[in-house]
Amino acid sequence: MPQTKRKTPDTKLSQFRVKGEIPVPVLINWLTACAAPLLVFFAWRSDTMQNDPITPPLLLTFAVLLSVNALLYWLTSSKSLQRRGFIALITVLFTYLAVYAVEDGSAILWLFAYPPIVFYISESRVGVTACAGGLAGIVVLFSPLGDLIFDAPYSTSFRLTMIIALAFEMTTCYILDQSRRRSKLGLLKLAADFEHAAKHDALTGLANRREGLEQLEGEYDRYQRNGRAFSVLLMDIDLFKQVNDTHGHHIGDQLIILVARTLREQCRKVDTVARWGGEEYLVLLPETGENEAFKMANRIRLAIEASSIPLDDQTLQATISVGVATTREGESIDRLLQRADEALYAAKKAGRNQVCHYGDADNAA
């Protein structure tokens, strides 16, 4: 069985961008645009002022590789390739600056640019690993072992200050990054809650009329492409006003919820159940012909008839009337809904607790 790669919450988070946030590819492109000329400048300085034969070609190579990474992103649009390439390049570059003490050792100060960049452009886990590895590398470089391997001209007090300051910066970057990710998560959750509230009915949790219409339009587009007919069921609780008047609005609301729950239980996953109005519901049955829709409507009607709400000394039962309409070639959504409404009217006229097709309207009129 093929294994699907599990996504960490962090990976999922990086796929969403909060308004105003700088996209990672854009940031990398800007950093590349700044770093490439800087590297050329330092290569020129090393060449003319220090007569260093190794550093200028190496810095120029980094400038070229960073530009190639940007070019590859432009050609492939692969964000992960661009991000991985950039992290690898700056990690090697900063290591080189520290180990070979470029610019008499002062270039090591550029190391402070590493933690904020790496935390911003990668996942938290990668940022922690890269920074912990970098700090461990610096500690080794500044230890007697480092002195044996590299000839780095750093004084003892500079080494100590550098380790403490870098550790402080990395910790601060980690804390700020965690806070940024948490607030981004909070905003995304808020946006999801708003979206859910805009699409659903607060009382029943069903799709609201707007969302129901949107789904209907989507299904209508599919029908026009593949020609597979779909059906709608428009239903209304019978004599609902009496329930309110006799038992109060609170019980009326409970009945609306009960019918909604029964509808959800009886319908398939692909169907859309929407609260269409006060005690009116719309069920959208994709790729369902007239006969099948009629059977389904009857099954729903019987299930609702069989369910009840327990009251103090009795139970409250409800029935629904259903109008069924199936798409016809060339007709609009409005016309389809109008036919379902006429069928519902016919079901009411025929004595309620009935399911009617559109054609039955003529009989009932």
Ligand SMILES: Nc1nc2c(ncn2[C@@H]2O[C@H](COP(=O)(O)OP(=O)(O)OP(=O)(O)O)[C@@H](O)[C@H]2O)c(=O)[nH]1
């Ligand atoms: N409790 C409650 N009542 C609602 C809600 N929305 C609409 N209603 C009531 O639902 C009733 C609808 O009644 P009518 O449209 O007259 O129809 P009916 O009594 O169901 O009769 P028929 O449809 O002819 O079977 C009205 O009294 C509305 O006030 C709601 O969210 N909660």
